Amino acid sequence: MKLKKTSAVLAGLASVTLLAACSKQNDSQNKTKQVLNWTESTAIATQDPSLATDTTSFNTLLNTQEGLYRLDKKQNPKPALAVKTKISQGGKVYDFTLRKNAKWSNGQPVTAKDFVYAHRRTVNPKTKASMAFYLYQIKNAKEINLGQKAVNTLGVKAISKYHLQITLTRPVSYFKRLLAFPLFFPQNKQAVAKYGDKYGTQAKYLVFNGPYRLTKWTGSNKKWTLVKNKTYWDQKKVHLTKINELVTESTTTSYNLYQAKETDETLLTGSQVKANQQNAAYHQRKASALSRLELNQNKVKAFTNLKIRRAISLAINRNSLTNNILQDGSTPAKGFVPSGMGYNPKTKQAFQDEAYDKSAVSYNLKKAKQLWQEGLKEEGISSLTVTLSASDTDSAKKVAAFLQSSLAKLPGLNVEVQTIPYTQLITKQGKKDYEMTLKNWQAILADPINFLDIFEKDSSYNNSGYNDNEFDRLLDEAENKYGNQPQKRWERLVAAEKVLMATQGTIPLYQVAKPQLLRTSVKNVLYNPTGCPYDFKTASISK
Incomplete structure (x- = not known):
């Protein structure tokens, strides 16, 4: 009985101690201002x-x-x-x-x-x-x-x-x-x-x-x-x-606000990444987002020519773009579908590796010039002037300037850059009111179909004029015939990606990285590399 009483007393004391600790933790949270500046x-x-x-x-x-x-x-x-x-x-x-x-x-x-x-x-x-x-x-x-x-x-x-x-x-x-x-x-x-x-x-x-x-x-x-x-x-x-929440198109602005303790978070680019990689607040966020150059075949007849599309892609040095211009951890695209979208059910090989078409995303200026001249001759033109529409964010302006310089190496190609607010840009893109534009696609779930289906003939996001019957057939079989057969579904999705790249239906540039500083006092912000990136439901501020 004495042992039982002693155990009960100790248990009671433990409970009091635990309650006191919880109380202190709650008091600490209650005393801290629960306001997040983003x-x-x-x-x-x-x-x-x-x-x-x-x-x-x-x-x-x-x-x-x-x-x-x-x-x-x-x-x-x-x-x-x-x-x-x-x-x-x-x-x-x-x-x-x-x-x-x-x-x-x-x-x-x-x-x-x-x-x-x-x-x-x-x-x-x-x-x-x-x-x-x-x-x-x-x-x-x-x-x-x-x-x-x-x-x-x-x-x-x-x-x-x-x-x-x-x-x-x-x-x-x-x-x-x-x-x-x-x-x-x-x-x-x-x-x-x-x-x-x-x-x-x-x-x-x-x-x-x-x-x-x-x-x-x-x-x-x-x-x-x-x-x-x-x-x-x-x-x-x-x-x-x-x-x-405050919109800052420039990471220089958001970085300065963070340093001044006026915000709790900032995205980083270039030298900011290098300077903060050892910072406890640094996060190298992975994103299932891919940036691409879209050529509007509805607006520019020359873009219906595969040689011209391929020449433009071959004139872009993606390694130079990510390593020397962006410098934020973004990686050169291996195709339209980025990493993190799934693995072969049998071999476990990543989708972007199995579907990789090097010729669609490599840099070869000599080959680019050859195809360019052949394409111009087939179209009966000697030169081409087009407008590249991009958003007015820091990164978009850097990429647009890089592309303008790179494509100027194709004889007779003149690219004029137009930067506008992002909300205006997506409206123009939706109306097919562009000649050449920068687009980002962010997956809402980790599956290749989330990327590939936007280039189907009837997709509302397919506003560049791309159309390929073989591509559509493969996607239809993947989703409607082999939806319950993972291996066969996978094989058709891989084949569809290869068709998209072989026909240069789009020009992939790089997989987006979102390096970020987030104050260590900010807890439980849930980050999702696909879909909506930040869920603040359970977030809190601690001392």
Whole structure:
């Protein structure tokens, strides 16, 4: 008995000690101002989930909205609004039981109808959602988007208020990961109807169901604030009260602000990387983003000539671009699909290595000049003047200047550079209003299809005029015939990449690196190299 009493006393003392330690930790966190000051390289283009296309817009949506799943620190999908998921019919039917304590910031509950409305709105051709093709795995989505079927035939149903059912055209192994991306989040019908064309254009024309609310965004300004959403169902895990965001196109500006302790984070380029690699705050972020040079065959007839496209690619020294110009850890592209997109199911070889076509991304100025002259002769022209459109960020301007200088070595080619704000650039690109442009593509999931399918004939992102029947056939077989046979699917994806490169459907430049300084006092910012890079839900500031 005495032993039991002694054990009980010791256990009690241990509990008191543990509680005291926890109390001190909580007190420390409570006493520290929970405000994060963050920088962005581009402004928000829109907060309409159906119309968003850029990383900044999607990243804001990730932190102000909530979907069925949310990715954890290992990028695995974890239940968010879905508390239970049942998969049937060989992986084609998903039944979700929704949590009943989720609310919109206008006080309405989040229900299955909000998902039905959102998905129907995105695939409705009247919405003109350029990323609607991501929903094509859903029954009838493609036919609806192409105007061939009615919107109400979409395979998304509200069985009851908190029972959502999604029927796919085929099994999709990565479907849960897609559901963690903002394009698949619910939308509040009342808010969309209330604000009409203004919906998603300013903070005041929005409602939220995620960890934060967006404030101080006027639609065109370069400063905004995320504030803790007190109606969020999981608000106990949200520690930050505010996230102040500032757009700084120049890393020199953001770096100086960081050094002056006015911001908690900054991206780095060139000499800044070298100077900070031993800094405890330094992070060499890997990104599944690839930068490419796009030639608009719809605008410039000469670009329909393969020899001319190949000559332009061969005139670019990608090693010099990454090592001497960018100097930030970016690596020369081995193809359109970057590293980190998967491995051969049998051999475990990385996709970018197996699909590598050296001739499509190598530097050979002598061969470039030969093909260039042959291409000009075939087109019946002796020279060509084109405009290269790029964003006004530091890195984009450096790359544009490098390309201008490199391509000037092709006799008769004159490249004029036009730099404009990023939001204006993506609008021009979407309208096919460019001759030559710099584009970045950021994957939303780690699978080669996430890159390759943008060059399919019917893709809304295929605005350069590229079209190849063999490429389309291979992708169709990979997704619709061999979706449940990983090896055969893989082989067709590899073959499709090789076709894209052999026909120089695009000119890959480099895989993007995002080296960053993040104060050591900032904890639990979840970084995702694919999709939306930063999740602030559980972030906090410590002493």
